[in-house]
Amino acid sequence: MMYLGQSLLCFLCIFTIANAGGRTLVLLDNLGIKETHSIFFKWLQDRDYTLTYKLADDPNLLLSKYGNYSYEHLIIFSPSVEEFGGALTVETITEFIDNGGNVLVTGSSHSGEALRELASECGFELDQESASVIDHLNYDVTDDGYHTKIVADPENLINAPVIVGNRQVAPLLYEGTGLIADRENPLVLRLLTASSLAYSYNPKQPIKDYPHAVGKNTLLIAALQARNNARVVFTGSLYFFSDEAFTSAVEKAQEVAKSITQWVFKENGVIRVSSVNHNRIGEHSPPVAYTIMDDVIYTITVEKLMGDKWVPYEANDLQLEFVRIDPFVRMTMTPSGYGRYEARFKIPDVYGVYQFKVDYNRIGLTHLYSTTQVSVRPLEHTQYERFIPSAYPYYASAFSMMFGVFIFSFVFLHYKDNSKTNDEAFTSAVEKAQEVAKSITQWVFKENGVIRVSSVNHNRIGEHSPPVAYTIMDDVIYTITVEKLMGDKWVPYEANDLQLEFVRIDPFVRMTMTPSGYGRYEARFKIPDVYGVYQFKVDYNRIGLTHLYSTTQVSVRPLEHTQYERFIPSAYPYYASAFSMMFGVFIFSFVFLHYKDNSKTKSE
Template sequence: MLRLFIFSIGLFLFTCVWSSTLNIEGSSKRLLVLLDNLGIRESHAFYFKQLKDRGFEVTFKSSDDSSLQIVKYGEYVYDHIIIFAPSTKEFGGRLDAEILTQFVDAGGNVLIAGSNTIGDVIREFAGECGIEFADDKSSVIDHLNFDVNDDGQHTLIVANPNNLLSSELIIGQAKKNNLPFLFRGTGMSSDPDNPLLIDVLTASSTSYTANPNEKTLSEYPATVGKRTLLISVLQARNNARVGFVGSVDFFSNDFFQSSVQANNGKKYDKSGNQELAMALTDWLFKQRGVLRARNIHHYLKDDKTTPRFYTVKNDIVFNVQFDEFVHGKWMPFNGTDVQLEFVRIDPFVRTTLNNKGGQLDVQFRIPDTYGIFKFVIDYNRIGYTHLYSATQVGFYSININIIFETMIKRKQTDKFTWF
């Protein structure tokens, strides 16, 4: 009876751990949107409508809802979370920074938008990701790059598209469109020692983050110049993605549709907010930039067979199929910079794979060194999920090969003299 009880507990724990891991692709679209003001559903209706048009199953909840939970019966109820509740001090239910961190560890994706007031939960979670928001009541200020509709504090800034990250996977056509962005919110800074963080949009060199109600600066600003982050993203080691935007207004109907007129006189019929917001969301929620490797094969060049073991100086061929997930479909990957390493502790061969419609292959000669080797692909590029593949094989010297073949033929019945 005791054994049965222990087995049942073990099976329950295994089921919880197993089921609490989310898929890393973008095929599942269960989305939770947390709001500190339900009026945001109307003020940001265009953004949410485009999410629904993209097939997301959107669930709206108040951030202080006492029934709020993202795990039920050991399984995650949602694949993605949007938090447009910057001022919420404590979230309802059991949601806190630790739970959000566990959600990301399980492969979930999160988008957080801030304002000039940031709650403790968001601050703590951002800190876990290497992002620090400026103090409460602080806003990004730019006395040289603001919109004519600004209220006089120069906090409705006009962000230059030249300050965008150069990666179409993350920003779409926002940089090519060359439309400025409207931004009203707080600034952020990132941990320079965190290699997983990517700065997407920075403020201009004349900007800083401080309290706009203070006529004179009593202390050094929280951020200055292009070190002022407006948008930053993180791709974790398990390929989960987290985005931080310092302005919840960035996604609003007004900012999507508004014309832009900078104080220097330049006028634009529309801001670039909508293009950037949707491209960023697509990337964060794995609608693009997801890779997979399949159909890995290696064989002798001459007879195209895969022996039980290779010998040194054999000419071999390695091929693999690479696919990219784009808006619900797996498409052939067209990258031409994928490399293969032939590794025994250190790489003995490093070569670029030839890409023919997603089918990558290369041929090379095995070096004159026997042992246990691996075919290793370690593809890590900005905007794409990190793809690592290792296939282990054995290689022998020619003399050892002859001895093994002889043993096999004689079925190990004769006596051998070993040299």
């Protein structure tokens, strides 16, 4: 069963086939490049590429007409161009890439502003004007003495045969400028790097500043595969594709150049999804909705473009994710031959909307992305287990309790006490019931369990009446008398858990009062050193007794100025220090004013 996502992917892959051997626009600095690079261009024509040669500043340049692109590929062999001609600009080239077009660009040590801007758009940076890659150890015998015609080691090629082919080839000739790319950019590929001894600088000038590109940070060839699978290859050497580099007696660049060209024009490294199926194990078609805990089989068939045919793609690292916002299942699929991959798993016990998702991204291959949305519903009420094995202990507990109640009821109903007759047992039970009923009736009608406050007093210790206001840090005595109703009389209530609180919003003092006989309770304490409005509060609540609640509001003022200590004991050291200083000044002044030097006369 094919879905919209797979249909779109298949369409893109079919469009890719059309790209292979398609119409190609070749932009040149001058028509002489057709002769110096004839081997490369003839090789393209032999592979059914239709080449259209134009100068880079041709005023009639067009990539598209009436919204349709006239070319599938673009080759720019014009390093020195400062501005493209006609309707061609860096912006139109980036739009061409965004729409799936492929671009091969070569620069040189004299690259123009247009190429620098295009490189920047693709994530690369060309070295400064007139800079060349220099290697004083690895250079060709035909070099002019500046060591700019370097010999690149094939070991510095990227380890991706689908892009560069076999790395066991002759050394590669390179003459041109260096590139720099951001290592953090996941879309950029470093196809060929310089040796660790190379650097990029103007060979005709002394080195005054640290070179822009040094060692393996110097890129000779770089590539970009965009998220829409469009491909761009950028090299700083037009010479790399020349007949001279292809036919050198020792060094060879032809095989690598052809492999890179086949990759950038999507003859290599193109894969697609040809079919996707999913169903419950034992069935043959996908259901309208899955049920939680279903056993599912998912199969996907992947093909690879080989020449002009699609052949099965074989790998062992293709993964499937079963996703609801986050992956609930992630597993490596099992290859079953002929490009078919299979995954079997149990759907999680969480219902919702899920996706079967395959997201396969490998260096040199087009991005493979396939999603299929499915619904997962909960169990119907008829699908739940009648008895859950994990609940067996609870079932046993319930039945054992039922059995126990049955046995208890049987014994209770048929048990006979031979020590007493039925009449005696009945009489005893009635008497006990009457006693309980009487006690409850007395309590509910307040014959029992009633207490009250009969008097409250508070004053400073040593005084006999409450003041208008207390002062902070006063010593206070508080007394309360509690009585209990006994028949028709009030008698003293005796307890040892009556508490007093001295409250200003929150309690500042909480203490258990001391019984002093005849229902009288007493508490002595020092008033806190915080002035304000306080309450003496007794809140006594016990089961069976009426609620005892008594509050008395009092004011607490700060000390008057006459009540503060004249001399604070803790300040005695400071007083002594002050008086000793005054005494010292007095002695010094006396000596200074009355001192006389008798060793000399006034005239002397």
